[in-house]
Amino acid sequence: MTATKAVVTSGATGGRGRGRDLAPSRHDAPRRRALGIERRPGWLTYTLLGVFFVAGAYPLYWSFIIGSSDKSALTSTWPPLLPGGQFWTNVGEVLDTVPFWLALGNSIIVASVITLSVVSFSTLAGYAFAKLRFRGREGLMVFVIATLAVPTQLGIIPLFMLMKQFGWTGTLGAVIVPTLVTAFGVFFMRQYLVDVIPDELIEAARVDGASMISTFWHVGVPAARPAMAILGLFTFMTAWTDYLWPLLVVPQNPTLQVALSQLQSARYVDYSVVLAGAVLATLPLLILFIIAGKQLISGIMAGAVKG
Amino acid sequence: MTSTITPPTEAASPTPSGSAKRDRARTEPRTPLTTRQRLSRWDVRYSPYLYIAPFFVLFGLVGLFPLGYTFVVSLNDWNLLTGPGEWIGLQNFTDELTDPLFWNSLFNTFSIFLLSAVPQLIAAIVIAAVLDQNIRAKTFWRLSVILPYVVTPVAVALIFSNVFGEKYGLINNLLTTIGADPVMWKTETLPSHIAIATMVNWRWTGYNALILLAAMQAVPKDIHEAAAIDGAGAVRRFFSVTIPSIKPTIVFVVITATIGGLQIFTEPKLFNATSSIPGGPQRQYQTTVLYLWDLAFNRQDFGKASAVAWILFLIIVAIGLVNFWLSRRIAGAEAKSAKRRTRRRLDAHAATRAGASLAAVPGAGGVTGAMVAEPTLDDDSLEEPSREDRA
Numbered sequence: 001m002t003a004t005k006a007v008v009t010s011g012a013t014g015g016r017g018r019g020r021d022l023a024p025s026r027h028d029a030p031r032r033r034a035l036g037i038e039r040r041p042g043w044l045t046y047t048l049l050g051v052f053f054v055a056g057a058y059p060l061y062w063s064f065i066i067g068s069s070d071k072s073a074l075t076s077t078w079p080p081l082l083p084g085g086q087f088w089t090n091v092g093e094v095l096d097t098v099p100f101w102l103a104l105g106n107s108i109i110v111a112s113v114i115t116l117s118v119v120s121f122s123t124l125a126g127y128a129f130a131k132l133r134f135r136g137r138e139g140l141m142v143f144v145i146a147t148l149a150v151p152t153q154l155g156i157i158p159l160f161m162l163m164k165q166f167g168w169t170g171t172l173g174a175v176i177v178p179t180l181v182t183a184f185g186v187f188f189m190r191q192y193l194v195d196v197i198p199d200e201l202i203e204a205a206r207v208d209g210a211s212m213i214s215t216f217w218h219v220g221v222p223a224a225r226p227a228m229a230i231l232g233l234f235t236f237m238t239a240w241t242d243y244l245w246p247l248l249v250v251p252q253n254p255t256l257q258v259a260l261s262q263l264q265s266a267r268y269v270d271y272s273v274v275l276a277g278a279v280l281a282t283l284p285l286l287i288l289f290i291i292a293g294k295q296l297i298s299g300i301m302a303g304a305v306k307g
Numbered sequence: 308m309t310s311t312i313t314p315p316t317e318a319a320s321p322t323p324s325g326s327a328k329r330d331r332a333r334t335e336p337r338t339p340l341t342t343r344q345r346l347s348r349w350d351v352r353y354s355p356y357l358y359i360a361p362f363f364v365l366f367g368l369v370g371l372f373p374l375g376y377t378f379v380v381s382l383n384d385w386n387l388l389t390g391p392g393e394w395i396g397l398q399n400f401t402d403e404l405t406d407p408l409f410w411n412s413l414f415n416t417f418s419i420f421l422l423s424a425v426p427q428l429i430a431a432i433v434i435a436a437v438l439d440q441n442i443r444a445k446t447f448w449r450l451s452v453i454l455p456y457v458v459t460p461v462a463v464a465l466i467f468s469n470v471f472g473e474k475y476g477l478i479n480n481l482l483t484t485i486g487a488d489p490v491m492w493k494t495e496t497l498p499s500h501i502a503i504a505t506m507v508n509w510r511w512t513g514y515n516a517l518i519l520l521a522a523m524q525a526v527p528k529d530i531h532e533a534a535a536i537d538g539a540g541a542v543r544r545f546f547s548v549t550i551p552s553i554k555p556t557i558v559f560v561v562i563t564a565t566i567g568g569l570q571i572f573t574e575p576k577l578f579n580a581t582s583s584i585p586g587g588p589q590r591q592y593q594t595t596v597l598y599l600w601d602l603a604f605n606r607q608d609f610g611k612a613s614a615v616a617w618i619l620f621l622i623i624v625a626i627g628l629v630n631f632w633l634s635r636r637i638a639g640a641e642a643k644s645a646k647r648r649t650r651r652r653l654d655a656h657a658a659t660r661a662g663a664s665l666a667a668v669p670g671a672g673g674v675t676g677a678m679v680a681e682p683t684l685d686d687d688s689l690e691e692p693s694r695e696d697r698a
Contacts, residue, residue, distance in 0.1 A: 041440040048437050053451040056513060060458065062477065063466045079477055125362040134355035140363075147366070149627040153570055153596075154616040155373030157380060157609055162373070181365045211347070212354035241459040243573045244596075248604070257461040264465060264580040271469050278462040285457040293450045300453065300514060301521035 060282070067276035090276035094263065097273065100280070103259035110175050110246075110255055111239040117180045118235045119228050126189025127220040131197055132212075141190070147183040156248065163249055174249040179239060185231055192227035193220065230299040233292060240285065256281055374620070381613035388607060399614035409615065411590055412598035415500065419575075419594065420568035422504035427512050428561065434516035436545060439523045449520075452513035463506050464577035468493075471502040471578075493579045499592040506574045515560050522556035523549055555637050562630040569623055572596045595619050 062079065069084030094100060128134070129141050159178055160169075168174040197219060205215040221228075246255040254262065263277045289296065340348070381399050384392035403409045434452060442448060458466070470477045471492035479489035492502045526549060534544050550557075575592045576585055585601050586593020593601070595615065603612035 041442055045437055045440055045442060048433075049442070049448050049451075052434055052437075052513070053448070056451055056454045056509075059466055059470065059509065060454070062470075066469070079480065121361045121365070125359040128355040128358035132355040132358070134352075137355070140359065144362075147370070149566060149623070149630075150370070150374065151566065151570055151620060151623050152370040152374060154620050155370070155377055157603055157613050157616065158373040158376040159369065160603075161609075178369045180369065181362045183366065183370075186362055212350045216358070237457075241461075243459075243461050243576075244600075257459055260459075260461050260465065261577055264468075264577060269580055271472075271475075274465050275469060278465045282458050282462050285459065289450075289454070289457040293453075294446060296453065296456075297446070297449050297517060300517045 060279075063275040064279050066272050067279045069272055071270065071272055086272065087276060090273050091280055093270070093273045094277040094280060098259040098262050098277070099254065100256075100259060100277075103254045103256045104284075106172060106175075106250070106253065107240060107256035110172055111236045113176050114179050114239040115232050115236045117176075118182055118185045119232045121181050122185030122189045122231060123221065123224050123228055124216070125186045126191075126193055127216055127224065129186065129190040130193035131199070131202055131220070144183050144186050144190075148187060150183075152178075153244065156245065159245075160248055169249050170253050172250070172253070175242075175246050175255065178245065179242075182235070185235065188231055189224060189227055193224055196227075197223045230295065230302065233295060233299060237285070237288075256284075377613045377616050377620075380609055381611075381617050383610050385610040385613070386607055387603065387609055392610075395610070399610045400618070403611055403614050403618065408590065408593075409595075409598065412586075412593050412595040415575075415586070415590075415592055416569055416571065416594045416596075419500050419503050419507075419571060419592065420565065422500055423507040423511075424561065424564050424568060426504075427508045427515065427564070428557070430508070430512050431515040431519055431560070432550075432557075434513065435519035435523055436549070438516065438520050439549075449517065452516055454513070455510050456514045458510065460506075460510065460573040461577060463510050464574045467502065467506045467509070467574075468578050468580070471505075493582075493587070494591070496591045499578070499587060503571075503574050503578060503592055507568070507571065511564070515564070518560055519553060519556055522553040526552040555634060558630070558634050558637060562626065562634075565626050566623055569619065569626075570596050572600070576600075 064087075065080055065083050067090055068087035069080065070086050129137060129144075163169050163174045168177075201219055202215055205219050210218065241257065242255075243257045243261070246258050247261070251258060260277055260281045263274045380391075382394060382396060384395050384398075386392060438445075438448060438452070455463075471479075473479060473489065473491055473493055476492065479492075482489050490498050492498045530548055530552070531544055534548050539547065571594050575587075575594050575597050578592065579587060582588050584590060584593070585605075586597045590598075596619070599612050599615045599619070602608050602615060
């Protein structure tokens with residue numbers, strides 16, 4: 001198993017090659033600085049970065065200000081700069097208006113089940129496409145790639161009819177089932193595994209008498225772990241942010257996004273309550289962002305979500 | 308791909324070639340394979356299908372079948388409540404293609420898409436270029452750029468429908484404070500499109516900037532070096548080296564933005580809570596998916612809604628094909644220029660060895676040696692050492 005471990009670690013670093021900083025060696029730096037390539041940038045750069053930062057963070061901060069004030073904050077001509085003391089009052093109103101905890105629980109269940117399913121089935125299929133030989137492999141892989149760009153969201157009408165027929169509307173199953181697998185997941189795992197596992201390792205395991213499934217479990221899965229983490233992260237986020245389909249099938253038993261949108265559909269819209277809800281609903285992903293922000297960056301830079 | 312596991316067809320044939328197998332065949336003439344061996348053979352032969360089956364079965368059931376069945380529905384006069392009516396052929400399609408409301412939705416979709424895609428791409432390239440420098444606290448700045456990405460579209464829509472509020476919105480408050488007229492963000496067509504495009508841009512620009520940043524960092528540093536030696540400044544290098552090198556990634560970003568942008572739903576749906584018609588009282592910002600939604604679940608005409616879904620599907624597929632064609636053309640051109648680049652660099656290396664270009668780099672006598680000895684980081688450099696040895 002030591003051999004496996006070595007491969008896994010090399011895969012973990014090598015596989016993310018595209019996202020990794022191409023660190024210049026010590027010898028290159030002085031010459032490149034002399035040419036003006038590796039120079040430390042000046043104040044203009046940091047000013048721009050500061051502008052980007054404010055543009056990204058200010059709307060969120062402003063939501064928190066409004067969400068923590070009473071209605072008068074909205075009508076003041078200059079936007080207030082500091083949060084008020086009403087946040088928990090407004091949150092209380094959010095909890096009274098929509099079933100927030102139920103929705104939070106629903107979202108956690110939905111996103112977790114979808115993530116588990118997408119990651120497992122994608123790893124299994126991606127491993128088969130990358131490392132096993134079988135009749136029709138090339139053709140089926142072309143099929144997977146071709147379906148990458150197919151907007152399955154446009155099939156909602158028959159899906160909705162099916163869910164009604166089965167009496168699933170209103171249950172979490174109706175939200176989960178349509179996204180149990182994605183073509184992208186299979187493609188992503190296949191691309192990762194094809195380079196990461198040496199064929200000799202699989203052969204060695206087979207020679208030692210391991211069955212196919214135990215080869216997959218002891219060679220494939222450990223090597224796939226970094227890619228599984230990235231795929232899991234993005235699948236979770238996609239499932240968490242989905243709105244159209246849950247709105248259609250579980251309006252009474254809402255996910256977090258559906259409940260959040262219902263805050264606004266009341267006849268009289270109190271924006272300080274709406275924005276308190278928006279801030280509250282953003283917190284789970286914000287926590288995820290703080291914990292896994294670096295993985296998010298490397299995932300995006302590896303082209304994780306969009307291919 | 309040379310030595311993957313092969314189903315042992317040889318072992319299954321009546322005359323095994325290996326000597327060990329021949330021995331076994333002699334001692335057990337009636338049963339050449341034990342149950343265990345036969346199981347193992349089945350294992351090797353059928354396991355791959357077992358591993359890919361869950362994906363194909365589920366994807367067929369919940370992905371492709373509904374999409375195909377949408378077409379069947381679109382050929383019928385089909386009501387949400389009364390169910391399938393009579394078969395009317397392509398009537399729904401011709402009805403929709405002559406319906407001004409459909410064209411209105413298509414216009415809104417493309418208008419919002421253009422207002423988001425173009426500024427977003429330019430901003431993303433600028434942000435990526437700024438991040439691509441040798442800055443301090445890299446991770447912090449990268450994190451700050453993708454912060455909006457963790458705000459869900461619903462929350463984004465709620466926040467910005469407030470920012471763009473007509474009466475007490477943040478922007479109109481500021482406009483009146485400086486003495487300008489407030490803008491009717493939710494009533495007029497173009498302002499509403501700008502507002503919705505802003506939501507999309509706010510959430511996705513940083514994300515796309517990171518994708519472009521990854522591409523920029525994959526551009527070999529020595530190309531920049533060669534250009535700098537030839538006297539190209541930072542701006543010139545950006546337009547002549549960086550942009551051409553990341554062209555495939557730009558195409559990729561544009562196409563994914565198109566596929567997503569044509570299906571935009573959440574932002575226009577939640578932009579104005581007080582409007583009873585999704586997409587504005589006069590449908591000023593009713594996008595095609597929103598129109599589809601309205602048709603199917605408010606006006607309960609499943610047949611027409613399915614026809615709209617299929618028209619949109621065909622548009623997206625057409626754009627996907629253009630993508631395929633375009634990226635293949637660019638990839639072809641890239642391969643050619645990469646080959647040229649390698650040859651040019653080889654010449655440069657040879658020249659450096661001869662010591663001819665030492666004077667070109669001021670005060671870099673010792674460093675140039677290191678440059679020759681050190682392997683460069685891009686792919687085609689892998690072949691270089693061997694070719695160099697030959698030369």
